[in-house]
Amino acid sequence: MKRKITIKKEYNNIRSFIKLLPGVMDTEGTYIYGGRRNLIKKFTAPDGTVVNVKRYKIPQGINKLVYSLGIRRPKGERAYEYATRLQQLGIPTPEAIAYIEQRHMGLLAESFLITRQCPYTHLLYEMGNASKEQYMPMAKALAHFAYDMHSKGVLHLDFSPGNILWDYDHDGNIIFSIVDINRMHFGTITQKQACCSFSRLWGPKEFIVSIVSEYAQLAGYDISSSMNICLEERRRFWTRYQRKREIEFNLEL
16 A cells, blocks of 8 residues: 655654554544545644544545546545645635545555644534524624635635534634535636525525625625525525435425
């Protein structure tokens, strides 16, 4: 098994710790998330640095060749690069520490992304059945966060509740950090792209309406057309979604 390790120079002091992580993912660390594709665990380095380690599953079928031959870069490699790019733009995301790639006979096997642990304690899933008093401040804050990100030429292609961490700062303002950033668009963002990006969020219909209304005003878009774009995409997305999975909040279309 051939291994390639990329470590940010500021973390060379924990290089030996980082190199051991792939071998202990199944037996050590604190479980955070595990799905069909990935496993995420939390570890503490000898110097006290708390890190998240995301293990990407071995690609199958045609994807194995696509990633192995460089037709498309592996997800972890993209996320590692994008994290630095976002931070340079002032867009909050956990700092990337290292990327590890394992290959067997030249073909991509497992890969690992190591980032600093984000201290934010909330996910947007909490807005699923939120009251108006809860979601109105969130709607305004999220619209401003998205507008700032889009105005810098960055669009998260999976702007969903599990990928948006949030908390309060010392002044009580809502602050955000985005994760799962291997799928990003960099460049000009159209009204349609921007408005459609809100369609996957959980929450009452009025929550989504409030986000889009605030966003449209910030961006100088017509509110009515922005609303139509978002709500139509939202209807399509959740109609497809509920055919395969149970929806865990009171969906209003």
